[in-house]
Amino acid sequence: MGRAARRSGLTAAQRAPRPVVIVAGPTASGKSALALDLACTLGGAVINADSMQIYRELRIMTARPTAEEEALVPHRLYGVLPAAEACSVARWRDMALGEIDAAHASGRIPILAGGTGLYLRALTQGLAPVPDVPAAVREATRRRFAEIGNRAFHAELAARDPDMGARLKPGDSQRLMRAAEVLAATGRSLAVWQRVPAAEGAASGISFFTIALLPPRAPLRERIAVRFSAMLEAGALEEVRALAALHLPPDRPAMKAHGVPELMRHLAGEISIEEAARRAILVTGQYAKRQFTWLRHQMAKDYVLDEQYRGSMSPVIANKIRHFLLTLNR
Numbered sequence: 001m002g003r004a005a006r007r008s009g010l011t012a013a014q015r016a017p018r019p020v021v022i023v024a025g026p027t028a029s030g031k032s033a034l035a036l037d038l039a040c041t042l043g044g045a046v047i048n049a050d051s052m053q054i055y056r057e058l059r060i061m062t063a064r065p066t067a068e069e070e071a072l073v074p075h076r077l078y079g080v081l082p083a084a085e086a087c088s089v090a091r092w093r094d095m096a097l098g099e100i101d102a103a104h105a106s107g108r109i110p111i112l113a114g115g116t117g118l119y120l121r122a123l124t125q126g127l128a129p130v131p132d133v134p135a136a137v138r139e140a141t142r143r144r145f146a147e148i149g150n151r152a153f154h155a156e157l158a159a160r161d162p163d164m165g166a167r168l169k170p171g172d173s174q175r176l177m178r179a180a181e182v183l184a185a186t187g188r189s190l191a192v193w194q195r196v197p198a199a200e201g202a203a204s205g206i207s208f209f210t211i212a213l214l215p216p217r218a219p220l221r222e223r224i225a226v227r228f229s230a231m232l233e234a235g236a237l238e239e240v241r242a243l244a245a246l247h248l249p250p251d252r253p254a255m256k257a258h259g260v261p262e263l264m265r266h267l268a269g270e271i272s273i274e275e276a277a278r279r280a281i282l283v284t285g286q287y288a289k290r291q292f293t294w295l296r297h298q299m300a301k302d303y304v305l306d307e308q309y310r311g312s313m314s315p316v317i318a319n320k321i322r323h324f325l326l327t328l329n330r
Helices: 003-008 031-042 067-072 089-105 117-125 135-160 162-167 173-186 190-195 217-234 236-244 260-267 273-298 311-328
Strands: 018-024 044-048 109-114 206-213 303-305
Touching: 018 031, 018 089, 018 117, 018 311, 031 044, 031 067, 031 109, 031 206, 031 311, 044 089, 089 109, 089 117, 109 117, 117 273, 135 162, 135 173, 162 190, 173 190, 206 311, 217 236, 217 273, 236 260, 260 273, 303 311
Parallel strands: 018 109, 018 206, 044 109, 206 303
Antiparallel strands: none
16 A cells, blocks of 8 residues: 555545446437436436426426336435426536535445536536526527517627637527627637636546447437427426426526426417427427437437347446456456
C-alpha cells in the first residue's frame, strides 16, 4: 500500500470509483425495459434521465414505467415534479447526484435511463459556467416573448446572435428565451459560454459505463407509431385533457411533450384525432432522429446495441457490466 493510501486509511474498495450505468437511446428504443432488466439482474436502482418523465401528470404521454414495473426495483426521479414547474438541467443534475449517492449507500448500482442529451452531458461532463441571469432581465425577456410571439422573437435573436439563431427553431420557446436572456445579461452568446470548460466537471469519484441503443431508424419509426396508438388506447387523451384543465402557461416544458400540443388541438376542435396522431408521430420521429444523431456523435459509449432491445439480450449486457464492475476494484 502506498503512503497516501496508508495516510488515508482507505481500503482498495473504498478508493475505487463508484460505478454508474447509463442506458441511453432515442425514444421507443427500449431503454426503460433494458434498465429494468439490468436492475433486476444486478441489484440496481433506475434513475430517470428523461426531461419529460420527471413530470407527474404525464405518465402515459411520456411512456413512463408502469406502477407494476416501478414496484419491481427502486425507480427514482419519475413523476416527482408538477407540470407547473420547469426543471433546469442544473436542478436535475443535483437531484440525480443525490439519487446516485443514495443508491450506492443502499448497496445498489445506479442505472440512469433516458435520452435527454443535455442531462447526460451535464452529468458526465459538467455544466457550462454560465453566470446567473438577473431576475429583471429574465422577466423582461419573457415579456418580450409574450408581446411579439415565437417567430418574431426567433428572428430578433438570430439578428443579434446568429449562432444560437441557427441552432434553435422558432417553436423552441424555452431555449430561445434562455439564449436571449444570457445574451442580454452577459453580452456573450450562450454558444460561447457553452464552449468554456465546465466549472463543475463530471461527478468526482464516479466511473460511467454507457450503453447506447441505436436501432435502425425505419423500424424505430414503426415502433413510435405503434406506441402512440397504444397510448391513445391507454387513456392519453384523458391525460392531456386533465393537463389542459390546469391552464398552465404554454412555455412550461410539460406542455410541449411530444403529442401534447397535437392532442390539445384536437380537444380544441381544430384537428381530427387522426390528424393529431399523424402529427404527433411525425414530431416524435423527428425528435428520435435528433437523439440518434447526438448519441452517435456526441456521447462516449462503452457498448452499442444497434438493434431494438429484446429481453433475451439482457444476459450478455449484464455480463459486460459485471466485467466493468470487476475492473473498478483491481
